Amino acid sequence: MEDNTWITVQSQQLTPLYSIPTVKEFANPFVNSNLSQSKQACTQLLDVLNGRIVHGVIEKLGFQSNLFLKNSIVHLYASCGEMDIARFLFEKMPQRDVVTWNIMITRLVKQEDVDGAFGLFSQMPERSVRSWIAMIAGFVQCGKPKDAIGLFTQMEEAGLRPNEVTVVAVLAACADLGALDLGRRIHDYSNQSGFGRNTHVCNTLIDMYIKCGCLEAARRVFDDMEERTIVSWSAMIQGLAMHGQVEEALKLFARMTRIGIKPNGVTFIGLLHACNHMGLIDEGRSFFAKMTNDYGIIPQIEHYGCMVDLLSRAGLLQEAHDFIINMPIKPNGVVWGALLGGCRVHKHIELAEEAIKNVLELDPLNDGYYVVLSNIYAEAKRWEDVSRVRKLMRDQGVKKTPGSSSITIDGVVHEFVAGDETNPQAEEIFQRWEKLLQEMRLKGYEPNTSVVLLDMEENEKEKVLNHHSEKLALVFGLMKTPTRTPIRIMKNLRVCEDCHAALKLISGIVDREIIVRDRNRFHCFKDGSCSCKDYW
DNA sequence: CTAGGGTTAG
Numbered sequence: 374m375e376d377n378t379w380i381t382v383q384s385q386q387l388t389p390l391y392s393i394p395t396v397k398e399f400a401n402p403f404v405n406s407n408l409s410q411s412k413q414a415c416t417q418l419l420d421v422l423n424g425r426i427v428h429g430v431i432e433k434l435g436f437q438s439n440l441f442l443k444n445s446i447v448h449l450y451a452s453c454g455e456m457d458i459a460r461f462l463f464e465k466m467p468q469r470d471v472v473t474w475n476i477m478i479t480r481l482v483k484q485e486d487v488d489g490a491f492g493l494f495s496q497m498p499e500r501s502v503r504s505w506i507a508m509i510a511g512f513v514q515c516g517k518p519k520d521a522i523g524l525f526t527q528m529e530e531a532g533l534r535p536n537e538v539t540v541v542a543v544l545a546a547c548a549d550l551g552a553l554d555l556g557r558r559i560h561d562y563s564n565q566s567g568f569g570r571n572t573h574v575c576n577t578l579i580d581m582y583i584k585c586g587c588l589e590a591a592r593r594v595f596d597d598m599e600e601r602t603i604v605s606w607s608a609m610i611q612g613l614a615m616h617g618q619v620e621e622a623l624k625l626f627a628r629m630t631r632i633g634i635k636p637n638g639v640t641f642i643g644l645l646h647a648c649n650h651m652g653l654i655d656e657g658r659s660f661f662a663k664m665t666n667d668y669g670i671i672p673q674i675e676h677y678g679c680m681v682d683l684l685s686r687a688g689l690l691q692e693a694h695d696f697i698i699n700m701p702i703k704p705n706g707v708v709w710g711a712l713l714g715g716c717r718v719h720k721h722i723e724l725a726e727e728a729i730k731n732v733l734e735l736d737p738l739n740d741g742y743y744v745v746l747s748n749i750y751a752e753a754k755r756w757e758d759v760s761r762v763r764k765l766m767r768d769q770g771v772k773k774t775p776g777s778s779s780i781t782i783d784g785v786v787h788e789f790v791a792g793d794e795t796n797p798q799a800e801e802i803f804q805r806w807e808k809l810l811q812e813m814r815l816k817g818y819e820p821n822t823s824v825v826l827l828d829m830e831e832n833e834k835e836k837v838l839n840h841h842s843e844k845l846a847l848v849f850g851l852m853k854t855p856t857r858t859p860i861r862i863m864k865n866l867r868v869c870e871d872c873h874a875a876l877k878l879i880s881g882i883v884d885r886e887i888i889v890r891d892r893n894r895f896h897c898f899k900d901g902s903c904s905c906k907d908y909w
Numbered sequence: 910c911t912a913g914g915g916t917t918a919g
Binding site: 502506507607608610706708 | 919
């Protein structure tokens, strides 16, 4: 009787519809013994009828005490986006099992309500591996890789053995964070557990190694794979592009097509990305044409974004502008932002103002664009315009994301922000920097203060520059790691020109490979030069 | 059986 209430309350809220008999039969899990078919039918139905029919069928047939069935209903409502109904049912249920909870958590995560999902996760009386996975994947998806890794640690502590799905989610978090140590550990664990050859796992390993700056390790995983999917190829091409190995990326694409693998839209993003990183305008144009002509792939906004970036970074600003005006789909903030970025490199204030006007209409809360514009004005010493941009930011309630760099030493992540004095060894770091600075000056280094966007005295600017987060992280790395070992630094924003010049020199002075992960690519500094060949 | 995973422009 108790169970009856659950159904009755619900059917009062929703009028059951019985008017489509064939679908009704097909969707009914007790008439159609093929459950996955039945479920599919239900899901389709629910899209059309808002869920009422299946529920009605089940009620009429009088199946009331089957928890499996109730879970199915909760799932069906939830998967059609009817979270209110799903939650209502969930709360009315006299009994729930771990699956019921997992269904709710999974759907909440899919709808990007991670807080809601975590709320339920915290309340669960017992958790299965799937509960942990749902939550870990949720944190990864919403850009909280640290929380994902924290949860993974707790899962291990709870004595649960991660399976291949967990591994994929955690590796994605490692990729986001550049957490190479954990990534390597998971790689070992995967091999030991026997799913190190799983295609999904390998694809994620490739991505993890790429984003942690270990291109060779990524390549090894790729080369050892038994079966490569288009995802594997695309990931590897994108990785080579990200590391400035443009020719190698194009070669891989040639190899791929030679053996008959068909590229998809993502593959072309990787290829265009590769062209962008070397200013290969003709090749980029040719790929853009090829994707539609040879493969029938309709360019998406991302592809247009790549093209605008390619053209404008190469200095073809007017052409980039016309390209945007003529594109068949509505440009977004990123597309105009790419033009803005090119205007900065090539110091074109007029076009920058046109670009920013469009950017701000489309994406007014993204601080990055204001900063670029402010930089353009600052480089032209137009300080009144700089302060106008700052006021605009204030009015919009937009704050500049502080630049921060991190370096991992013995498994511990050390994070630095500009002028950071919070590190216990801050004083030593600053001293080491001064010493390094002297050697750099001997090699002809001049601080490039034009990248400092504030209107202040030159010596003040130098101070700001000297304490950019990547420099602090680097000096710390030099102090804490054995001579000649490579140093890996992760940065949340793009490197500035001054840091780029400084890091080049330092790599020669201290005879170290310095690998810096930018917001969107890698710079590998070695013997006084950078893998990006100064085009970035 | 009802719940889970990979590559994506600046």
